[in-house]
Amino acid sequence: MSDYPIREIERKWQRFWDEKGVFKTNPNPKKKYYVLEMFLYPSGDMHLGHARNYCIGDCVARLKMMQGYDVLHPFGWDAFGLPAENAAIEHNIPPWVWTFDSIDLCKRNLKLLGIGYDWDREVTTCRPEYYRWNQWLFLKFYERGLVYRKEAYVNWCPRCQTVLANEQVVEGRCYRSSCAAPVEKKKLTQWFFKITEYAQDLLDGIEELTGWPESVRVMQRNWIGRSEGVEVDFQLDDGTKIPVWTTRPDTLYGVTFLALAPDAPLAETIARGTAQKQAVAEFCNRVLIQPEIERTAAGREKQGIFTGRFAQNPLSGERVPIYIADFVLAGYGTGMVMGVPGHDQRDFEFARKYQIPIKVVIVPEGKTLVPEAMTAAYSEPGVMVNSGPFDGTPSEQGIQRVIEELERRGIGRRRVQYRLKDWLISRQRYWGTPIPMIHCRHCGIVPVPYEQLPVLLPPDVKDYKPKGKSVLAGVESFINTTCPKCGGPAQRDPDTMDTFVDSSWYHLRYTDPHNDQLPFERGKADQWLPIDEYIGGIEHACGHLIFFRFFTQVLHDLGMVSVKEPCRVLHTQGMVSLEGKTMSSSRRHGVWVGPFVEEHGADCARLGVLFAAPPEKPLEWSNELVTGVKRFIARIWRLFEEAGYQLPPDELTVDKLNAEEKKLYIRLNQTHKKVITDADNFQFNTAISALMEFLNELYLFPDRNAPVFKFALVRFVRLLAPFAPHLSEELWHRYYPEKGSIFTERMPEWDERFVHFDTIEIPIQVNGKLRGKVVVSRTSGEEEVKKAALESKDVAPHIEGKEVVRVVLIPGRVVNIVVR
């Protein structure tokens, strides 16, 4: 008998699936199932870390097909963005050449793995057929007031020469692992999506996402970061009101200074006309020039400077100095904090350093605090003191009472503050979606009319290298245009969109990928949404996975889709590492799909990544991992070759089976049940181990001509199919050469009448220790089992001469005899 001809067979069935259109989507699904893996940034070769993601998704998709669902399982390319452009600059070729080469390579790899995508629905974000709808959606968002332009200090990556969203700054550095340059602050005029308008909706929506990992839900909650507080008006000497937001109004009488962020707008003007003016300007410059990571590192010694100005506390009437302090964030609250050194650790440190008085206004119940003796702020709840009419109030109540007083006097307002900031989407780079806006000297900013979309990315660019401003600004044929309003000469916006815009709605485009009238038709989106199973990396928890929820919610509110949440179930898969380091295309570190499949086969790769560990766990790849599944495949092949593909009977008469045969039949049903329920619960490793166990039993079964044996073999093939599709398809066709694909055949249900043996072995414990076993009928009554246990000779020595206090029976599980 020959070895399993892996590659020959895999190629055969991949061709067959293609030709028969096995994975084509039913456009009119009756029972839909949308399984989606996060699409791919095509950046060179594909390693087993990528493959893990797609093998998981494909296993789910094929299983659902066999269970009778109409499955949507599409794929596409997240093809715009910096890596492509940087690589293009490095290799001195246009970005699209590099990108499409990468796509070809990756697609070949996916086909080598035999992943069952409906390639008719392929989406490529750098094609005008796709990105025109980015522009269209941008304009819709603009009309709805969800797009705006403002000058602000933004994250600037000096190496990529572009701004970054907050979600793209990781530990103060550029999020791209091959860059990781410290991010700077730069004042620029940029386009933003007003995601903060959806902060509460995004937060509320998390409650519904019960099919998401708890960790992701918590991360999103923290990222959105809701706090309740109050905005209090302090007053400058000239009467100007300056609002300060706080969550601790109960400490308002303890304010001894105000601190302003160096990049807050007020910081520029506050010191005007004071002797401090020069020093303040120098301080702000010095602070802002530092990379944010250094400036805002926790635990760092705080820096500040007095502005020469004072403000009046609206409750106590006290006059306090205004400082500029580097620990205050411009983008949170009002960009200014009230300094309460007695009750906030940061304020405490700052006050000690600059000899600002410390005032105690909260004390622990029944105790006193002496400012001079304090070594840290007292930030716990307590009782209010030195707080005028509020003295004696417990601080938690005090928060409410102070707010009420402020509101009554019209000098404060309750306000919820979110940590989430608006999404900065403009990029000063070439390889992205042009922003469909026109700047006219007379009419100001004018949107490009819908009928003029797409605004095409010009191909005739000589130099893609960024120079601190947009590449497109230097492309005259692109930048010069006419104003749609007045017809006069005008200029296009030179920036391109963040690629996270592309990935925020691709899940909807898959439902209607060729629509040239709309991004997608509502009816089609509603047929498939929400996504039933979404699989991707956890690194997207606070980026893409928030953005695509945001888009879906806006599109819902625009009446374009019925669902508010895009995705019912999310699974995050663990990274795959090699020699302790995460596999990475850009660092050329990994096991590559192409050579691996050529050597071991696609089924081996699939079984390998699925069997090695539960999907969410990180996985250290090793050759030993392959050995087991490769042996498994070889053993399956050998057993079936030996058995000779004899057709089983259509119906199995269970009554006529002898004991041995019936046992096999029961084991088959147990295996069937476990494989399906485990796979449905995303436990592919134990599903595969159940198949391995059953294979071992098939080998030991004495009569290979028994109908039940033949029956079991064919069922085994069907159960194996989602995990090792090529091998299974081959075996299936050896039985049924005239039938279609195993994946379009409805998988039978297991026989629930035969998932238990007639007799069971029950462990007997004495005082909790295992002392023996007893075999009883599954239907025997409680007394009968207890009697058998007490009479068992295994336990006799342990109960002899002792008083049996109690006999605990857990039916079908255990008997515990308690003696004294």
Add this chain to the structure above:
RNA sequence: GCGAGGAUGGCGGAACUGGCAGACGCGCCAGACUUAGGAUCUGGUCCCGAAAAGGGAUGGGGGUUCAACUCCCCCUCCUCGCACCA
């Protein structure tokens, strides 16, 4: 600092609702078949006992319970996320 998750053989990992800890696989040991084996098959493989009988074992310590990997309290360590958010 705050938050989340985790710790089980030499390794990856199993264990339903609290009910036989270590399924399955790798590795290792022994044997069989072989000219040969890095192929295949069979058996063994948590630790202490020569062995049986017994004990002891799920990061450490306590508790609840007839019974604890599982529940409760304390501690240690690891991973991840956020991190001066007022």
